[in-house]
Amino acid sequence: MRKLIEFRNIVKSFDGQVVLKGVNLNINENEFVTLLGPSGCGKTTLLRILGGFLDQDEGTVIFDGQCIDNVPPYKREINTVFQRYALFPHLNVYENIAFGLRIKKMGEDIIRQKVTRMLSLVNLEGYEKRNVTKLSGGQQQRVAIARALVNEPNVLLLDEPLGALDLKLRKEMQRELKRIQQEVGITFIYVTHDQEEALTMSDKIVVMNAGEIKQIGTPLEIYNEPVNAYVARFIGESNIVEGVMPADYKVRFDDKNFECVDFGFRPDEPVDVLIRPEDLTVVKPRDGVLRGEVKNVVFKGVHYELMVETRTGTSKTVQMHVVTQHDITNEQAGEKISANDFYVDLDDLQNKEMTDQDFVSIANAQAWDEENRDLSLTRVTHNIEKAPGVYTITFGTDKGTEVTVNVHVISPEYVEDARHNIGISALDFFITADEIRESMAISTDLKTWASAEAWNLQDDSSVEITDVRFDFDPADVKEGSYDITFATRGRVFKVETTSRLEVGDRVGLAFGPGDIHVMHKEVTDA
Amino acid sequence: MKSFVRMSYPYLLWIALFIVAPMIMILLYAVTRSGSGTITFSFTLDNFGRFLSDTTFLKVLWTSLRIALLTTVFCILIGYPAALFIANLPEKRQTLMVLLLTLPMWINMLLKTYAWRGILMNFDLESEIKVFIGMVYDFLPYMILQIHTAIAKLDRNLIVASYDLGANRWKTFLKVTLPLSVPGIISGITLVFLPAVSSFVIPKLLGGGNYVLIGNLIETYFLVAGDWNFGSAISLIMALIIIASMYLTKRLDRSAVEE
Numbered sequence A: 001m002r003k004l005i006e007f008r009n010i011v012k013s014f015d016g017q018v019v020l021k022g023v024n025l026n027i028n029e030n031e032f033v034t035l036l037g038p039s040g041c042g043k044t045t046l047l048r049i050l051g052g053f054l055d056q057d058e059g060t061v062i063f064d065g066q067c068i069d070n071v072p073p074y075k076r077e078i079n080t081v082f083q084r085y086a087l088f089p090h091l092n093v094y095e096n097i098a099f100g101l102r103i104k105k106m107g108e109d110i111i112r113q114k115v116t117r118m119l120s121l122v123n124l125e126g127y128e129k130r131n132v133t134k135l136s137g138g139q140q141q142r143v144a145i146a147r148a149l150v151n152e153p154n155v156l157l158l159d160e161p162l163g164a165l166d167l168k169l170r171k172e173m174q175r176e177l178k179r180i181q182q183e184v185g186i187t188f189i190y191v192t193h194d195q196e197e198a199l200t201m202s203d204k205i206v207v208m209n210a211g212e213i214k215q216i217g218t219p220l221e222i223y224n225e226p227v228n229a230y231v232a233r234f235i236g237e238s239n240i241v242e243g244v245m246p247a248d249y250k251v252r253f254d255d256k257n258f259e260c261v262d263f264g265f266r267p268d269e270p271v272d273v274l275i276r277p278e279d280l281t282v283v284k285p286r287d288g289v290l291r292g293e294v295k296n297v298v299f300k301g302v303h304y305e306l307m308v309e310t311r312t313g314t315s316k317t318v319q320m321h322v323v324t325q326h327d328i329t330n331e332q333a334g335e336k337i338s339a340n341d342f343y344v345d346l347d348d349l350q351n352k353e354m355t356d357q358d359f360v361s362i363a364n365a366q367a368w369d370e371e372n373r374d375l376s377l378t379r380v381t382h383n384i385e386k387a388p389g390v391y392t393i394t395f396g397t398d399k400g401t402e403v404t405v406n407v408h409v410i411s412p413e414y415v416e417d418a419r420h421n422i423g424i425s426a427l428d429f430f431i432t433a434d435e436i437r438e439s440m441a442i443s444t445d446l447k448t449w450a451s452a453e454a455w456n457l458q459d460d461s462s463v464e465i466t467d468v469r470f471d472f473d474p475a476d477v478k479e480g481s482y483d484i485t486f487a488t489r490g491r492v493f494k495v496e497t498t499s500r501l502e503v504g505d506r507v508g509l510a511f512g513p514g515d516i517h518v519m520h521k522e523v524t525d526a
Numbered sequence B: 001m002k003s004f005v006r007m008s009y010p011y012l013l014w015i016a017l018f019i020v021a022p023m024i025m026i027l028l029y030a031v032t033r034s035g036s037g038t039i040t041f042s043f044t045l046d047n048f049g050r051f052l053s054d055t056t057f058l059k060v061l062w063t064s065l066r067i068a069l070l071t072t073v074f075c076i077l078i079g080y081p082a083a084l085f086i087a088n089l090p091e092k093r094q095t096l097m098v099l100l101l102t103l104p105m106w107i108n109m110l111l112k113t114y115a116w117r118g119i120l121m122n123f124d125l126e127s128e129i130k131v132f133i134g135m136v137y138d139f140l141p142y143m144i145l146q147i148h149t150a151i152a153k154l155d156r157n158l159i160v161a162s163y164d165l166g167a168n169r170w171k172t173f174l175k176v177t178l179p180l181s182v183p184g185i186i187s188g189i190t191l192v193f194l195p196a197v198s199s200f201v202i203p204k205l206l207g208g209g210n211y212v213l214i215g216n217l218i219e220t221y222f223l224v225a226g227d228w229n230f231g232s233a234i235s236l237i238m239a240l241i242i243i244a245s246m247y248l249t250k251r252l253d254r255s256a257v258e259e
Helices: A043-051 A093-103 A108-121 A137-149 A165-184 A195-201 A219-224 A229-234 A346-351 A356-362 A433-438 A442-449 B002-007 B011-030 B048-053 B055-087 B091-106 B109-121 B127-154 B156-164 B171-180 B182-198 B201-206 B214-226 B228-258
Strands: A003-014 A017-028 A030-034 A058-063 A077-079 A154-159 A187-192 A204-210 A211-216 A239-246 A250-253 A256-259 A271-275 A281-283 A288-300 A304-311 A315-323 A328-330 A335-338 A342-345 A364-370 A379-382 A389-396 A402-411 A416-417 A424-425 A429-432 A453-456 A463-469 A480-486 A491-499 A506-510 A516-520
Touching: A003 A043, A003 A187, A017 A058, A017 A187, A017 A211, A030 A043, A030 A195, A043 A077, A043 A154, A043 B011, A077 A137, A077 B156, A093 A108, A093 A137, A108 A137, A108 A165, A108 A356, A137 A154, A137 A165, A165 A187, A165 A195, A187 A195, A195 A219, A204 A219, A204 A229, A211 A219, A211 A229, A229 A239, A229 A271, A229 A516, A239 A491, A250 A271, A256 A304, A271 A424, A281 A491, A288 A491, A304 A506, A328 A402, A335 A402, A342 A346, A342 A429, A346 A402, A346 B127, A356 A379, A356 A389, A416 B048, A424 A480, A429 A433, A453 B127, A516 B002, B002 B011, B011 B228, B048 B055, B048 B228, B055 B091, B055 B127, B055 B182, B055 B228, B109 B127, B109 B201, B127 B201, B156 B171, B171 B182, B171 B201, B182 B214, B182 B228, B201 B214, B214 B228
Parallel strands: A030 A187, A030 A204, A077 A154, A154 A187, A315 A429, A342 A402
Antiparallel strands: A003 A017, A003 A058, A204 A211, A239 A250, A239 A271, A250 A256, A271 A516, A281 A506, A288 A304, A288 A506, A304 A491, A315 A480, A328 A335, A335 A364, A379 A389, A389 A402, A416 A424, A424 A453, A463 A480
16 A cells, blocks of 8 residues: 555644654555544544644644645645534535535536535435434434545545434434545545444554554454553453463462463563453362452443452451430520530541540530430630540530540551552541431441541552442441441452352453553653 | 413514504505595505606606615725724724724714714705715714624634635635635625615615605605505515515626636
């Protein structure tokens, strides 16, 4: 195939923001090339530079062996199908399509012949006299394609042309576009953020991110051998695990060695390992390379999508003391007051400035009058010191209604999981059965009551606590002490399977060396 | 919904009292004989016949139409490029220009016309030229605003699409910008031609007394001669001409869009 277009080191910025960071790309004749990337990755900018609607800051565009940097858009042998069609509202279907031919001053009979051919190419025979503003989205799209193709350009640019259509029509137009491209046999350059569109139509996919090309390849190459975790995540569903390559054809992750088909890495090079959900097979636990528990099942029509946890996360268990709260009544003032005992982390006392308001909320202290109106707690007195021990705190209202509870100042043990770099902490707490019953989201409330937190040991960033385990019935909890376990996410694999499984099932996961794809760590420039 | 309908009652009353009723009265006056002030109306078409058979009146009508047409054409000719220029400015500058354009509209028209009289006194011009200058000055902003609005709301992508299809700037203007701004021109015409054809202050002040337009004629018959019947007939003829010209421009608009 002959090279038709060449982008050489294209740089473009808007208002000081670099949108294209030196893009080099070759496009051949008769290719269906897709520029794929999230919005803002520079794909549309690159297309507009090729169309001549934008000027690059640096670099050159070569078209058919000639530099076209100074050629105005109307002289380029390139036509565009615009995102929102941009059909001329004052012209009917026929005249919209004939627009370019009339500019070239072609004879009326030739125009009629060409327009008619185009209308049949895009399946719009008989629509000549229609008003374009009255057409459906799909029909307008077809007119836009015909209007561009009738000029017999060498290249057709398509800027997210199917973005405004609904799913069913989009699928239909995808097939249609591919057919048209094969029929007219010219280069299509297609911009989209839809990976599925890219996979189904393209001969070549160019994956872009943040103004750079990440990978160029056929749909199969991009899907099966993405160069890094970014591309893998962008195309298709993926499980990406951090690992190392101890030697060629060997990869190590989750404390196990696996055989693979990849080679050419530095010894012990940190890598990203990709396993596609459809490459994992669900087997009996003892037959699996990995074993785990089904955490979630989603029915997807043809298959089920499972989340299988093969390694539990880092966890911390605390005690929840369910107590009965005794309201203290002040007959004279006609007021009642109540509060819970509570635990305080010594660290928090030392490092945070804890206010009276903080204590009121931790103790869940409240006062109310005979008509059940909330009263403010204006007086808080305590003897808390910055040392472990049991202290007392008294909450009171203006009228002298008071309640005194115990404060346990403790230094709780953090769980530090050095292998996975995760720390987690939580405190024992006192709570009333009423509060548990009234909770709308018990897991979230338990996290709040226990001040549960998890963090990354290396950079102190916060890590989500995904699992809250307890064995009481929130609707019918009795006084007593209960264990509550907070845990971070372990290793979870997304698996596609046709077998019906339930949440909580123990399963094994099997895969072969060819199902693993090892990728270099993505180099991110700061 | 119902309460909204009820809220329009005051306006409906307003229309009935101050628009429909006077129109009926004008119609009645026009088809009755003068002097028939009592309850008995005597129907006649003499008032119309008198206007149409007198060349003096027809000449006045012709002059009115001619100067209104001339004013309108001139307003389009200088207004269109101005509107195009403004529409291509950055947004903030556009707002400023539109403000500058509308600024003279805040000043009383009588005052502006007197000012023009002072200026034009120093020049030895024909009355018609003086009236023409005054009219163009007064009505031009309406034309520019209408065309500017039409161009400004034009989808930029259509221009880009036109370039993409091989049209250069001039052809893009002819084949895209101009046809799509026709509705703006049409409403500009409506806003200029109608007041111009029935204007009476400008010809009175700038024409120097011997330049009579149909508006002045109506004024004279109502206020000076006290012949309300004939005045009403002229008004009706005027109204018919206006309705006819509106209809024609509408047709023109539709055919321009369909083409």
